[in-house]
Amino acid sequence: MTGDRPPGEAATLVVVNIGQLVTGDPRVRAPGVVEDAVLAASGDRITYAGPASGLEVAIGPETIEVDAHGAAVIPGFVDAHTHLVWLGERSEEYALRAAGASYEEIAEKGGGIRSTVAATAAGTLDELITATRERARRMLRLGTTTVEIKSGYGQSLAAELRQLRAARGLGTEPDLPDVVTTYLPLHGLPDSDRAVYLEGVLGEGLAAAAPLAGFVDCFCEIGAWDVAECERLLVAAGAHGLRAKVHAEQRTHSGGSALAARVGAVSADHLDHATDGDLRGLAAAGVTGVLLPGASMVLGGPPPPGRRLLEAGVTVALATDCNPGTCWCESMPLMVSLGVATAGLAPAEALLAAPAGGAAALGLGDRGRLLPGLRCDALVLDTSRWLDVGYHLGANPVAQVIAAGRLVGP
Ligand SMILES: [Zn+2]
Known part of the structure; x- marks a missing residue:
């Protein structure tokens, strides 16, 4: 577990150039979309999920960078x-x-x-x-x-x-x-x-x-x-x-x-x-x-x-x-x-x-949304629109899977 790393330490993973980041933040209109966003993790935990302009985490030489090229990113299912x-x-x-x-x-x-x-x-x-x-x-x-x-x-x-x-x-x-x-x-x-x-x-x-x-x-x-x-x-x-x-x-x-x-x-x-x-x-x-x-x-x-x-x-x-x-x-x-x-x-x-x-x-309070402190389980889609997940019937819209802060597939 690396969720208790001290603040200020460089991110271990950062996803940049996200067109639509679906956070699931319950305080804003569902599904909680942030445009032109960045997602960052330190170990298995999210340290930042928000607009690129407000990125507050350090990027170091060890940070794995994923370029979403404008695609949407949603929470892992x-x-x-x-x-x-x-x-x-x-x-x-x-x-x-x-x-x-x-x-x-x-x-x-x-x-x-x-x-x-x-x-x-x-x-x-x-x-x-x-x-x-x-x-x-x-x-x-x-x-x-x-x-x-x-x-x-x-x-x-x-x-x-x-x-x-x-x-x-x-x-x-x-x-x-x-x-x-x-x-x-x-x-x-x-x-x-x-x-x-x-x-x-x-x-x-x-x-x-x-x-x-x-x-x-x-x-x-x-x-x-x-x-x-x-x-x-x-x-x-x-x-x-x-x-x-x-x-x-x-x-x-x-x-x-x-x-x-x-x-x-x-x-x-x-x-x-x-x-x-x-x-x-x-x-x-x-x-x-x-x-x-x-x-x-x-x-x-x-x-x-x-x-x-x-x-x-x-x-x-x-x-x-x-x-x-x-x-x-x-x-x-x-x-x-x-x-x-x-x-x-x-x-x-x-x-x-x-x-x-x-x-x-499943009584799991640590996942299911993309918010700081939660497990970094996220999907980089092959489309710029989160709506396509339901709209494109029978397709697989998932381009990259991030589980517990690690790129794992497909
Ligand atoms: Zn059953």
Whole structure:
């Protein structure tokens, strides 16, 4: 850590000739654009983010200088909801769904989460890490500098822990996104008796997962886990220091968002079927709403309630939900586009929901905006306009990735 360097020391990195610097500064009109700007870092921390004319940091012989040539610079994306650790693939299921099969019909035929659990169990830990690393690299190239990774394809105590170990192993590798891990033991249903499995999770599962994860999560849904089961998990996890997340109101109104508010969860995710009362409850409890517009689009439900969340006073995050069944997508720029096109967000709201909203959904106060003192996670775009992130549908607008003050790609 070099964030506590004395003032006056030369910058280790400086990005000059920035046409539009998106700071995310909440004190000014979103998304907080500074024209003709400079961004400077000392170690992993931002020391200056503002107009070139006001640059206050020293440039020394060791300073790495990046010339943006008039391009826009935005905060690195924080993808706060992914299921990145899996083996196998479900292209057949994708075709079945396109032909009209429902999520539930696919699950009844042995597809769905169950098929990924089997494929993941059949591979070695090395194979699991290699497959996950490829996805994480794609994410970095698309501008994701922090990624949350859930377990959930184990459905036995040991297999869930193996997923967490694979995710944490990646977090120690250079030139990949920073990794935050979430224990998701209640996802699909286990082959064993569900009550016995739940007791195991509450006992040895939580104790073993706590050193490997920052959060606990549950799939609160008809056909998966009910509110009472999820509540037992979230309350017990709190005693182990794991903060709560909830898959809530994805395909039905299941009561997950009221549960998230009741237990003081850090986020409630999906929310496609949330009521206005649910959203008011999330706002009152300070729960961040994570929208997953890729999954919403693939599954064909109601549009994600971005506008309604903001009107209720809920902080909104956009995330990929990257998973092999309902949204194989590593692209946060595409989520920004979908946030505008399908969730009712303004472009500035969607752009900030991807980094700053994601950071809120992970309880990370040190990133998601480009302000002095925060981690220097920034993207130099290949365009002079920040609006192009959402406007250029399906493109990758990222020319250079800076993570923790270092140039890391693509
Ligand atoms: Zn999920």
